[in-house]
Amino acid sequence: MKLNPHNLGQLPAGIARPTYDPAQLRQGIVHIGVGGFHRAHQAAYTDALMNRSEGLDWAICGAGLRSEDRAMHDALAGQGYLYTLYELGDGPGTEVRVIGALNGMLLAEDGAEALLQKLAEPGIRIVSLTITEGGYCIDDGSGEFRADLPLIQHDLANPQAPRSVFGYLCEALRRRREAGSGPFTVMSCDNLPHNGAVARKALLAFARLLDPELARWVDSNVSFPNAMVDRITPMTSAAHRQQLLERHGIDDAWPVVCEPFLQWVVEDKFVAGRPAWEKVGVQFTDDVxxxxxxxxxxxxxxxxxxxxxxxxxxxxxxxxxxxxxxxxxxxxxxxxxxxxxxxxxxxxxxxxxxxxxxxxxxxxxxxxxxxxxxxxxxxxxxxxxxxxxxxxxxxxxxxxxxxxxxxxxxxxxxxxxxxxxxxxxxxxxxxxxxxxxxxxxxxxxxxxxxxxxxxxxxxxxxxxxxxxxxxxxxxxxxxxxxxxxxxxxxx
CATH class of the missing domain: 1.10.1040.10 (N-(1-d-carboxylethyl)-l-norvaline Dehydrogenase; domain 2)
Structure with a gap:
């Protein structure tokens, strides 16, 4: 059975699927860097909350800043942004589940303006990131922001047409400040010590070079919670896709495979609200x-x-x-x-x-x-x-x-x-x-x-x-x- 919204009700028995109507969701999160880990972790938690008929205004709009993100976009768009979470373990209790919390994806190479407009929407209250350990442009030796990188230099010279994550965040926050629509939370989900503090340091360093007044506003208004994220998520292979088809009858262009284990410990510092993720197993703390x-x-x-x-x-x-x-x-x-x-x-x-x-x-x-x-x-x-x-x-x-x-x-x-x-x-x-x-x-x-x-x-x-x-x-x-x-x- 090809995975898409039309076929959702005809999937084989035993396949968990959204208990909510994906068409009725409202987006509250933009996630930059849609890959396997995000889809098996943050999006899975959000979907679980939605299956309790809660958090339906926290749907996720994906965003891709690299040309390589087009493959993921095309695979998901072709099946109404639904995908299969395929847990693999040696024991019983593993789950095969269709996720509907991610309900759109924008690509920077299709035009910066559409993504900037999305980030500036008042309904977007969290911008989350999985941009890899090296994506924060911090020199590991000196601990300083790499303002010399060509991508950063381009964005400092062309703030209305950004290419880097920090260029997009700064321009969106500038628009929100001018419109009076308030800040959003920047939430790193990358595997970094004090990942929120790293995101804050990088964004503020960029903002100070671009517009010191904006940097002061960001410093005072935007929150950057630290988080510990954990789930082993290997690259999805052709063999995984075939196994999902043969064992469960689902033809998914890009399922995500993962272990059954799942953990997320995050500091409860959200400037514009957040989903009630604690109801589906997320642990909130003052110090991660x-x-x-x-x-x-x-x-x-x-x-x-x-x-x-x-x-x-x-x-x-x-x-x-x-x-x-x-x-x-x-x-x-x-x-x-x-x-x-x-x-x-x-x-x-x-x-x-x-x-x-x-x-x-x-x-x-x-x-x-x-x-x-x-x-x-x-x-x-x-x-x-x-x-x-x-x-x-x-x-x-x-x-x-x-x-x-x-x-x-x-x-x-x-x-x-x-x-x-x-x-x-x-x-x-x-x-x-x-x-x-x-x-x-x-x-x-x-x-x-x-x-x-x-x-x-x-x-x-x-x-x-x-x-x-x-x-x-x-x-x-x-x-x-x-x-x-x-x-x-x-x-």
Whole structure:
């Protein structure tokens, strides 16, 4: 059955579908960066609330600023913006559900004005973002906004025809201020420490360069809640689409696949109201810091600890790495010995149980999460997910071989060939620059660790870390992943 509004009532039994009429929704959110995670997370929560006959004025209008977003737009538009949420797990209780909370999508390349008008509508009270870790134009080394980027320079010179997310937000907020329609909340859903604070810093830096008076208004009126977001959402493959068709009879141009686990902890700082997401499982708090530190250091950090080593061994899915006893033990040692002692108590969370749940989630065979996805954009992920842990270990005089092995594995991964001789591409905007640093062994540590945008200043200045990195890198090259892991684990 082709998924579209006309066929909604004819879907096979057992497929959950909207209990509300999607045609009766009113848009209250614009989401910039419609991808798998947004559709499996924020949109899924909003749909769940609508299925309680609440929040029907909080429908989501998607927005795409990149040419690559057209494929998603066309797939969704062709089926009335409906899509299937396809949970995959090893146990019972997984769900197949049609989502209707996203009911439109605008593309910047079709004209900036339509999107600006949408953002300026009084009914839009939240603008949410999934623009990737690197999308905030913050230099990880200095912590400063990258005003020198061509995209930003264009928007400063052409504020009425923006191309960047910050150009769009500033122009929309300027129009709202002049019209007296009030601000909206800017809500980051990206995997960043203090993601709301990062969004605020970037937007205010842009606004000050463009219009200091507008910047002061934004500073005083716009809210930027921090949030911890969590759900493993692999890239949807042709095999996933075929599986959905064969097992459930749904022909969906672009379903979203995800694990059953779902979590969202967000600070309750919304300047223009919000949906009652707490009724469908969202946890609101005054301070998200302990939750995000737990998630980013344990889940995201451990992901990187596993995936580059696993990729070098020839594995291509996360669950395959967990089935390797050495990788499994190494990940738990990294979690227990290196990360956990750095974490503050997390209200309502048993850390031992949380780490066990991560192991179970990573081992989920049904979801078939791709290592390529987790390995991508390493140059943006390391500063957020690994470097803070390494810095604390260095400052405390703690053992460094496990965390240095994560960095060494990435450096070897950048060579583009695994232990079996298979070649692969490096999915990273900075791939060429990073790969150039690992061409020669002589001076490699200084070139790799000396990239302040990734590793800051403490790591390259630590003789102990440099030594541990070189030892692990040479061991991986000379003895391979398994033997290196045996040595690190003391076997």
């Amino acid at each position: 810091t302990p939750y995000e530190a737990m998630k980013i250091k344990l889940l995201n950090g451990s992901h990187l600890a596993l995936t580059y080593l696993g990729f070098l061994q020839g594995y291509r899915f996360v669950h395959e790495t967990l089935a390797d006893p050495l990788l499994h033990r190494y990940m738990r040692a990294f979690m227990d010995l290196d990360v956990t002692p750095q974490l503050a108590p997390v209200p309502g969370i048993d850390l031992a149980r949380y780490k066990d749940s991560l192991t179970e989630r990573f081992a989920n065979r049904a979801i078939a999460d791709q290592l390529e996805r987790v390995c991508s954009d390493g140059s943006s992920k390391f500063p957020k997910f690994i470097v803070p842990t390494a810095n604390r270990l260095i400052a405390g005089g703690q053992p460094l071989e496990r965390v240095a092995l994560v960095v060494a594995a990435w450096a070897l991964y950048l060579r583009g060939v695994d232990e079996n001789g298979s070649k692969y591409a490096i999915p990273d905007p900075r791939a060429a620059d990073c790969q150039a640093r690992v061409v020669q062994r002589d001076g490699l540590a200084a070139r790799v660790l000396g990239d302040e945008a990734i590793f800051g200043t403490l790591i390259p200045a630590s003789r102990a870390f440099v030594s541990a990195f070189e030892q692990q890198y040479d061991s991986l090259r000379e003895h391979g992943v398994s033997e290196t892991l045996r040595r690190v684990l003391g076997d």
